Amino acid sequence: MVEISRTNQxxxxxxxxxxxQQELAKSLKTATPEVAQPPSQEKISLxxxxxxxxxxxRYIDKHASENMLNKVKVxxxxxxxxxxxxxxxxxxxxxxxxxxxxxxxxxxxxxLDKEGNLKLTDSSLPDSKLSELxxxxxxxxxxxxxxxQLHTSTVELIKLKSSSFEDLQPDHFNGSFMLNELxxxxxxxxxxETYAMGxxxxxxxxxxxxxxxxxxxxxxxxxxIDFRA
Numbered sequence: 001m002v003e004i005s006r007t008n009q010x011x012x013x014x015x016x017x018x019x020x021q022q023e024l025a026k027s028l029k030t031a032t033p034e035v036a037q038p039p040s041q042e043k044i045s046l047x048x049x050x051x052x053x054x055x056x057x058r059y060i061d062k063h064a065s066e067n068m069l070n071k072v073k074v075x076x077x078x079x080x081x082x083x084x085x086x087x088x089x090x091x092x093x094x095x096x097x098x099x100x101x102x103x104x105x106x107x108x109x110x111x112l113d114k115e116g117n118l119k120l121t122d123s124s125l126p127d128s129k130l131s132e133l134x135x136x137x138x139x140x141x142x143x144x145x146x147x148x149q150l151h152t153s154t155v156e157l158i159k160l161k162s163s164s165f166e167d168l169q170p171d172h173f174n175g176s177f178m179l180n181e182l183x184x185x186x187x188x189x190x191x192x193e194t195y196a197m198g199x200x201x202x203x204x205x206x207x208x209x210x211x212x213x214x215x216x217x218x219x220x221x222x223x224x225i226d227f228r229a
Contacts, residue, residue, distance in 0.1 A: 067160065070160055071157065071160050071161075071216065072212060072213070074153055074156045074157050074160060074216075075153075075157060075212040075213070075215060075216035075219075076212050077149065077153045078149075078150065078153035078154060078156075078157060078215075078216070078219065079208070079209075079212055079215045079216075079219075080146075081146045081147070081149040081150040081153055082150055082182075082183065082186075082208065082219075083208055083209070084142065084143075084146035085110075085143060085146045085147045085150055085179055086179065086183060086208070088140055088142055088143035088146060089110055089143060089179055092136070092137055092140060092143070093105040093108060096133065096136070104124065105122070107122050107123070107124055108120055108121070108122045108125070108133075109121050109122065109178045109179060109180045109181060110137075110147065110178065110179040110180070111174070111175060111176075111177055111178050111179070112147065112148070112151065112171075112173075112174040112175070112177065113174060113175060114171065114174050114175060116148060116171065116174065117138065118134065118137050118138055118140075118143065118144060118147065119134060120133050120134050120137065121178070147179065148170075150177070151170040151171070151173050151174065151177060152170045154170070154173060154177075154219075154223075155168050155169065155170050155172070155173075157216060157219075157220065158220070158223075158225065161220065161227055162227045164227070182222070183204070183208075185222040185223075186207070186218055186219050186222045187204055187207050188222070189218040189219075189221045189222050190207055190218065
């Protein structure tokens with residue numbers, strides 16, 4: 001008999017004689033089948049009839065609890081870094097306008113360049129003024145740390161949400177995260193005041209200090225990421 005294996009090799013088996021075939025048939029008729037005993041219940045991880053084992057169930061529960069705890073920690077850090085960034089940036093603008101009352105910084109926004117340095121943008125200000133303000137804001141270590149942490153925590157939260165983004169790095173958002181614009185997008189995720197939640201959180205301050213679970217949900221929604229990919 002000839003058989004082609006999965007590796008496309010030709011395998012040859014010796015043919016049995018007619019006497020051997022008759023003897024095999026006779027032995028099969030008189031043989032008593034043995035019933036295989038199932039392995040002990042402790043070793044079964046998954047059983048179609050009984051479901052998952054207690055051991056696997058405990059592992060799933062533990063993993064889910066750890067993942068949820070990590071999400072809470074990361075979200076709280078993200079929420080704190082956004083609030084600190086806004087507070088420091090607002091204070092910076094107030095100081096600059098106090099020095100120069102004619103200076104309008106209402107459209108001034110903040111972002112990180114590819115090297116992680118704080119940069120400012122405002123179409124109404126000349127480049128020379130923006131450079132001057134950037135030299136001043138770069139001295140604010142608290143703002144630098146908080147805004148950088150915002151980028152880092154965003155990536156951590158995305159990775160906890162889906163394993164599809166394991167290669168994502170914080171600098172991916174450098175240049176695209178504008179502080180005021182990002183905050184406005186986040187705020188727009190809340191329902192209108194015709195809904196109870198919209199009435200309960202009808203100011204920016206309330207929305208920024210919402211429960212971390214709501215904050216994380218609305219913040220990720222503001223990024224328009226397709227987690228189904």
